[in-house]
Amino acid sequence: MPNPGQIGPREREILTAIVETYISSGEPVGSRTLSRLNKDGLSPATIRNVMADLVDAGFLEQPHTSAGRIPTAQAYRYYVDQISGKAILSASDQNLISENLAGTVDLQQFLERTSHVLSLVSSGVGVAIARTGPQNALEHVYFSRQAPNKVLAVVVTKSGVVHDRIMRLENDLSQTDLDTAANYINANFRGWTVDNVKSELGRRIEHERTEYDRLMQSLRELYKSGALTTNAPRNVFVEGVANLVAKEEDRERLRELLKTLEEKERVAELLSAYLDTRQESVRVVIGLEEAVPEMRNFVLIGAPARVGDEMQGSLAVIGPTRMDYQHTITAVSYIAQLFDKLLNENV
Amino acid sequence: MPNPGQIGPREREILTAIVETYISSGEPVGSRTLSRLNKDGLSPATIRNVMADLVDAGFLEQPHTSAGRIPTAQAYRYYVDQISGKAILSASDQNLISENLAGTVDLQQFLERTSHVLSLVSSGVGVAIARTGPQNALEHVYFSRQAPNKVLAVVVTKSGVVHDRIMRLENDLSQTDLDTAANYINANFRGWTVDNVKSELGRRIEHERTEYDRLMQSLRELYKSGALTTNAPRNVFVEGVANLVAKEEDRERLRELLKTLEEKERVAELLSAYLDTRQESVRVVIGLEEAVPEMRNFVLIGAPARVGDEMQGSLAVIGPTRMDYQHTITAVSYIAQLFDKLLNENV
DNA sequence: CGTTAGCACTCGCCCCCTCCAAGTGCTATC
């Protein structure tokens, strides 16, 4: 076994055939099967020799002595690198996608439909995320007095996302006071990131010691109640978990997996751990079990969506290692472009 | 077999014991097991006689001749009617619930956490729904010009729910025009239901033929673009599907079930089909397979939340027939009260 | 007359065994 990474053209061809056969059949691939399938008419014996080499090189493994071979993570990695960038979107996928995304009116709806479509075109779950944190630029705030001591705060960001929040104040404020405060914030801070607005506002409140200034008092009251604390983003959409039932044999692991996928924050972390803006477009992560043990035998195919240089969203398919990579990669790539476009339109 | 619905106290006791044993063990209950368990010390033979009667009356059935008996839907129905209203919430549940719901700031968050808690206290999935349709009373609208021909509309209803929507106009409007329009709507229609506002606005636009009236023109523009079309409610929360993996043996049916639960509209329909405001509080629906075939062996335990006489929300547990009814019913009932309170506070 | 003990009978399940198909590694041959 010389250089384990280097393999010749014949080895490559056979490896590719093994991976593809295993993906479609799900059963260990034997030399006879492969010989029958391969048009070059190599005999089983020859193939066996090659297979033995590939086992040595770490691309294949045997469940047990007398069974066929199955691809290792390394083989999938190699396979994906081979095929990447080769496919074009099929017409039926194209239709499916445009049908599902037609008439999308807001970001959340886009995310929901996107995750749904992703689960449809792949055999895994679709994930779509938008970052709507306090790094977004402020467009407008608005306060409405609902009842004594109770105020509804609406924060609109440049990207068109709306955060609403009902707050309880320690001291009541009139609607006029609220309007004055909102006007002040809008006039002074439009275009700042929400985070910056918060800290600067905190600083000003601290500095201005004029206790009897009505405006400052209102602002202090609102600040204390967390008027600008944009609420936890509900912008993680996960769809298609039903697909996993057929893909994960082990009952207990299936349960764990579903549980994990229900924890939206964990899913969001997973994506942001593996996707970043420097990558060209779609990234295929094989060996997910390092981050999430119950995701053994699953891969992530994802792409970021950016505004300028910042990642403002991401989408992905989490599916079985045995999946149609070409198909899925192409679809993810295409939808990622749509996502990019949508986000950049809204700025 | 005289009156199949009527059974004596001994039969009742034995039936209850069978149901409870089956719920906890999951295996057909035999006469010997029951005799050992029953403190009254009835012999297996006696119990067998009673069991035979219960089979005739439709409460029990045998998987096969030499197996024990399992309860029918009728038996569960009877059992639930027997125990209803008997339990009080355990301290640990009480803690679990208040911990999870503490610090809830808005309706969506409440729904999300509620569905989560419901899935935790039961062995099924938790569902929480709020109706945020156009029947809600208008509190305030606000329009913000984002770009030429592009306007963000925010509609706040009395119940504290915010609808946001990005619209494209045919003809551009200035922010001043938008403010004037918003002021007009707020001044004239606060407190109306969104539906009524829409139709009345349509009427006024139609009537006022003063083409050169700037305000009317703005309103017409906004109306055409659907400014008051509150977007599809994203207020159906379903959590805890991982619980089902252990409860549904049949692989294919599990897949169907998960798929159904992902279709939020279907879940919403299911709840509204079985829950209505006239019922006292919690309702237990046995025999769900009539509405949803893949829900064979599942029950729904749900309750409506109302504002005045109208149902504005609902919550439920969808779990296996073999569940701790008393426990779950109590929890659902308790959380439903909290939900009711929350909704009525916000009016 | 309701309750109980005894008994023969029925089944599903588990375990074990065998057989078989698929595949392998090795060696000799082309």
Place this chain on the structure above:
DNA sequence: GATAGCACTTGGAGGGGGCGAGTGCTAACG
């Protein structure tokens, strides 16, 4: 280097046999 042949390995399918749990029926008992 490629191929054919061959002995060997191994998991899985298929086929009883034994076992335990449970039943229905009948006869006896308080």
